[in-house]
Amino acid sequence: MQRPGRKRKNSLVVAAVCAWLFFLSMEAWGVSKMVYKPPRSLKDVSLAGDAQGTVSKGKTLLSAKGKTDPFKSFLSIEEAVEKKKKRPRTYLETLDLSQLDLIATILNKKGNWAMVRDAKGLGHVIRKGTLIGTNEGVVREIREGEVVIREKHRDFLGKVKTQEVVKRLPGKK
Numbered sequence: 001m002q003r004p005g006r007k008r009k010n011s012l013v014v015a016a017v018c019a020w021l022f023f024l025s026m027e028a029w030g031v032s033k034m035v036y037k038p039p040r041s042l043k044d045v046s047l048a049g050d051a052q053g054t055v056s057k058g059k060t061l062l063s064a065k066g067k068t069d070p071f072k073s074f075l076s077i078e079e080a081v082e083k084k085k086k087r088p089r090t091y092l093e094t095l096d097l098s099q100l101d102l103i104a105t106i107l108n109k110k111g112n113w114a115m116v117r118d119a120k121g122l123g124h125v126i127r128k129g130t131l132i133g134t135n136e137g138v139v140r141e142i143r144e145g146e147v148v149i150r151e152k153h154r155d156f157l158g159k160v161k162t163q164e165v166v167k168r169l170p171g172k173k
Contacts, residue, residue: 090131092116092124097133102147102167112142116167133165140164145172 092100095118103123104115114126126132126147130139137151146168152160 092126092130092132093134095119095133097137097149097151097165097167100132100167102169105142105145105147105169107142107144114139114142114147116147137165145169 099119100116102114103117106113111127115123116126116132117123126139126142128139128142131137132139132149133151135151135153137149139147140150141148146166149165149167150162151165152162155161
């Protein structure tokens with residue numbers, strides 16, 4: 001009966017013998033021996049950096065100014081921009097515009113007002129400049145029987161575009 005670990009010793013011996021035979025056969029076939037060459041010394045290459053991040057190498061001048069950092073994630077830049085403009089959202093900003101129905105408009109000398117109803121049946125009074133909708137919508141204009149809302153959205157290229165959404169009273173076209 002073999003002791004535990006004896007198989008491992010035997011397999012290591014077999015592997016060493018196979019490697020030795022391989023190197024002997026390489027010599028027999030005329031393959032040249034490997035020769036160690038020390039690394040070459042650097043000749044006349046002086047690197048001197050300055051405060052702007054430029055490095056002079058011989059006669060050429062390398063500059064990192066205006067270049068993107070290859071080790072910085074593009075996603076972290078977008079997230080930093082989004083985090084910068086975070087603020088508490090109102091209830092109307094948590095609702096999509098499709099969840100809101102226009103139920104009344106009031107045109108007055110002091111200012112125009114409108115009332116929208118959400119899916120729960122609650123009414124909310126809005127006026128020009130009120131933030132509304134999930135896509136950073138702003139009430140731009142309140143006319144008789146309709147409200148114009150300007151929203152931002154991203155297209156498939158990632159560019160921010162604005163579009164105007166008109167909410168009308170039911171039965172008015």
